[in-house]
Amino acid sequence: MPHQPGCPLCSTDGGALVWRGARLRVIRADEAGFPAFYRVVWSGHAAEFSDLSAPERIHCMEAVTVVEQVLREHLAPAKVNLAALGNMVPHLHWHVIARFGWDSHFPASVWASAQRERQPAREAAVSAALPAVEAAVAARLQAMY
């Protein structure tokens, strides 16, 4: 799966790099209102999850699982949301999002309409924990892959 000209996830990391391996990377996305919003981005240009081989799918989802587990351990979110949509950027990337009962959209999806005002102090408290989250994600992925 070579890189594809014009694809933003082939030409840029797509966010703040947390960890990069041979087959995938983890980035922190900058999505207003969702401070713990990460993406697992497959390195090669694959549009659909089922474009990966079975071993690649396992490799990919075990990385998604590591991010989810670290978010749960460090942030105790109400829920973790996982999604591979790719309608706008058809290059396989998994959204891994810690959701909180107080966040602006909960329990709606992050792509739906806001349910309430944002809470800057609570968002800031989550942001303060992200260096430890990201160190843990990087350490576990480095040990696995």
Place this chain on the structure above:
Amino acid sequence: MPHQPGCPLCSTDGGALVWRGARLRVIRADEAGFPAFYRVVWSGHAAEFSDLSAPERIHCMEAVTVVEQVLREHLAPAKVNLAALGNMVPHLHWHVIARFGWDSHFPASVWASAQRERQPAREAAVSAALPAVEAAVAARLQAMY
């Protein structure tokens, strides 16, 4: 992971049953505007994907992959969307949704605001193909699991 009182996905199938195995089932959801909207529902009451063991995660995602592959082969969608959100019903279920450039929300997520009017004739054409889709999903899962 025993069943949990009050959980709608413990007490009902949650949609039109396509296939049921020992560890998961596939249902067709009835979501207006998205005729090819399926869910892979884990049988046990697990809230998060990472509550499953590693072999269970593989089992689950290979079923998701089968549904995605059959949707691609039969319907040639613009994109397949995969998501495990569970904010409203925290019982692990994977949305597997065939998306089309003409659908009411594309390229936005199905949880976002509509982008255009629905197209009943095109939706009906997709619906007409679903019996074959579902027969193929059931046959492949039965052969695998």
